[in-house]
Amino acid sequence: MHGKTWTLCLLLLLGLGLRCQEALPPPCESQIYCYGDLLHQVQMARLFQDDKQFVDMPLSMAPDQVLQSFKELAKAHNSTIPQQQLQEFVEKHFQAVGQELQPWTPGDWKESPQFLQKISDAKLQAWAGQLHQLWKKLGKKMKPEVLSHPEKFSLIYSQQPFIVPGGRFVEFYYWDSYWVMEGLLLSEMPETVKGMLQNFLDLVKTYGHIPNGGRVYYLQRSQPPLLTLMMDRYVTYTNDIAFLRENIGTLDLELNFWAENRSISVSSGGKNYTLNRYYVPYGGPRPESYSKDAELADTLPEGDREALWAELKAGAESGWDFSSRWLSKRSNPSLLSTIHTSKMVPVDLNAFLCQAEALMSNFYSRLGNDSQATKYRNLRAQRLDALKAMLWDEEKGVWFDYDLENAKKNPEFYPSNLTPLWAGCFSDPAVADKALKYLEDSQILNYKYGIPTSLRNTGQQWDFPNAWAPLQDLVIRGLAKSPSLRTQEVAFQLAQNWIRTNFDAYSKKSAMYEKYDISNGGQPGGGGEYEVQEGFGWTNGVVLMLLDRYGDRLTSGAWPALREPHCLAAALLLSLLPW
Numbered sequence: 001m002h003g004k005t006w007t008l009c010l011l012l013l014l015g016l017g018l019r020c021q022e023a024l025p026p027p028c029e030s031q032i033y034c035y036g037d038l039l040h041q042v043q044m045a046r047l048f049q050d051d052k053q054f055v056d057m058p059l060s061m062a063p064d065q066v067l068q069s070f071k072e073l074a075k076a077h078n079s080t081i082p083q084q085q086l087q088e089f090v091e092k093h094f095q096a097v098g099q100e101l102q103p104w105t106p107g108d109w110k111e112s113p114q115f116l117q118k119i120s121d122a123k124l125q126a127w128a129g130q131l132h133q134l135w136k137k138l139g140k141k142m143k144p145e146v147l148s149h150p151e152k153f154s155l156i157y158s159q160q161p162f163i164v165p166g167g168r169f170v171e172f173y174y175w176d177s178y179w180v181m182e183g184l185l186l187s188e189m190p191e192t193v194k195g196m197l198q199n200f201l202d203l204v205k206t207y208g209h210i211p212n213g214g215r216v217y218y219l220q221r222s223q224p225p226l227l228t229l230m231m232d233r234y235v236t237y238t239n240d241i242a243f244l245r246e247n248i249g250t251l252d253l254e255l256n257f258w259a260e261n262r263s264i265s266v267s268s269g270g271k272n273y274t275l276n277r278y279y280v281p282y283g284g285p286r287p288e289s290y291s292k293d294a295e296l297a298d299t300l301p302e303g304d305r306e307a308l309w310a311e312l313k314a315g316a317e318s319g320w321d322f323s324s325r326w327l328s329k330r331s332n333p334s335l336l337s338t339i340h341t342s343k344m345v346p347v348d349l350n351a352f353l354c355q356a357e358a359l360m361s362n363f364y365s366r367l368g369n370d371s372q373a374t375k376y377r378n379l380r381a382q383r384l385d386a387l388k389a390m391l392w393d394e395e396k397g398v399w400f401d402y403d404l405e406n407a408k409k410n411p412e413f414y415p416s417n418l419t420p421l422w423a424g425c426f427s428d429p430a431v432a433d434k435a436l437k438y439l440e441d442s443q444i445l446n447y448k449y450g451i452p453t454s455l456r457n458t459g460q461q462w463d464f465p466n467a468w469a470p471l472q473d474l475v476i477r478g479l480a481k482s483p484s485l486r487t488q489e490v491a492f493q494l495a496q497n498w499i500r501t502n503f504d505a506y507s508k509k510s511a512m513y514e515k516y517d518i519s520n521g522g523q524p525g526g527g528g529e530y531e532v533q534e535g536f537g538w539t540n541g542v543v544l545m546l547l548d549r550y551g552d553r554l555t556s557g558a559w560p561a562l563r564e565p566h567c568l569a570a571a572l573l574l575s576l577l578p579w
């Protein structure tokens, strides 16, 4: 901390009794990777098929030299540099992608984790064994140059090695990592999980929040807040209370970021409620999708463009980039330029935070800090009230996102509507059965290849007909909490559907995907801004979780023809007949 800041803090402490925090650096000022003419010209020239490629390339020399050289080139060409010369410029001043990361075999990887024995179907067991092998392919560590010369890389240095999603995603991602960690713990790899947790905690200490992913151009935004849950899973597995004690303050800091920078007050029935939203107060196109964001903005009046870019970034912060969920219902509901993410109060975000508050209260109790335990217990109680008042829909029996612009709930189907169930953020045990009825009423159980992301086919990747692994988990483990056997059985059936979709695609293509198209017999998904990616961290994690949970019952076999109760009765009768 600088002397001046100290003095200011001291004055504030003495005078006002305020808490003192070191000023955070502004999120990414790089005139190469985040803003500026160089970024603009290179991305708009579309030298690469995927804009992410350029912003992932390390520099071959110091940034000042690159910028100086670009300035001269621009001057020589009267500002607009022709494509050929830009290409040469990039070749000379940048290195190929992927140079800064090395393959890494996790030290705690071992041949036969126990959970494999719980899987009775031989084909599924062999498949789980292969997924367990994939951790070695998805393991990465950073070269020492990233630490000694951070200015030459868009990659943010992490001390500990980690698991990446795969495909174009060669760095870590925040919310993906939660499902990756669940898989790693089944693979008995707590040291790898601890390293990943340590990296996230370091990021909170440096930046005050966890960026969307491990690149400087992701620093302006976060992703769904699952750090506290990650810690809970790790501590439950290892009982490493010392690590919890050491880092509880950092967990607190991350939740403060959501409270201070992402909260919103909503009033209803004469009462004010505080809830959270995704919100990114920075304009400019996303560097990694620059030309697409710039093109989209061209369809709007100039004065509306910065706001559009901020809303796109907030959409990316939600993890659902992009979806009809964030589009304004006032106009054409599939027009991405109507995106207004920050005007929505999302069910899943508030459920994640509600769960984090419950976990923090437990953590602090265990550590013997009653005042902090009480603080978080109260925060959770307030949030439960707010969820009930603003998001719960008694008639439909489920929660909905609240649209601040239209001052009403968004009644569309999204699996995220069930997140409070998954997160344990409810007080009435009957809600699981209400949620089942909601799924039946919305005809969601008719989709035999997986739960769709929505019922709107907009061409966006977080919409119909794509299905995503984490959303299957939200619904399946939510329903499985029901005391009712029937609801639990539906949870199992959904797990069986998803396993079969993943297994069939794997059998044909020998690959796991980030998403699946359920309209087409469970093919790899499509739509959105880039080609479907293989790998794939969270998909593998969710499959391993389901195989662990239901391993004694899941089958790899043909789709069962008999599902309905009356069919089962008929089958029973037939089997009793003397053939």
Ligand SMILES: *[C@@H]1O[C@H](CO)[C@@H](O)[C@H](O)[C@H]1NC(C)=O
Residues within 6 Å of the ligand: 078
């Ligand atoms: C560059 O632009 C200036 C002013 O716009 C113009 O006078 C000059 O001729 C241009 N030079 C070239 C090489 O195009």
Ligand SMILES: *[C@@H]1O[C@H](CO)[C@@H](O)[C@H](O)[C@H]1NC(C)=O
Residues within 6 Å of the ligand: 024, 207, 208, 209, 257, 260, 261
């Ligand atoms: C949160 O908001 C405050 C201003 O209210 C700002 O100073 C701070 O930098 C923000 N934190 C982050 C991590 O964006």
Ligand SMILES: *[C@@H]1O[C@H](CO)[C@@H](O)[C@H](O)[C@H]1NC(C)=O
Residues within 6 Å of the ligand: 267, 270, 271, 272
């Ligand atoms: C709710 O918030 C509004 C705006 O901040 C304020 O004017 C009003 O007094 C508050 N109402 C209550 C009941 O606290």
Ligand SMILES: *[C@@H]1O[C@H](CO)[C@@H](O)[C@H](O)[C@H]1NC(C)=O
Residues within 6 Å of the ligand: 249, 368, 369, 370, 371, 372
């Ligand atoms: C509880 O935690 C708060 C915040 O970290 C701290 O200020 C306080 O001293 C702690 N109390 C105890 C009893 O450890």
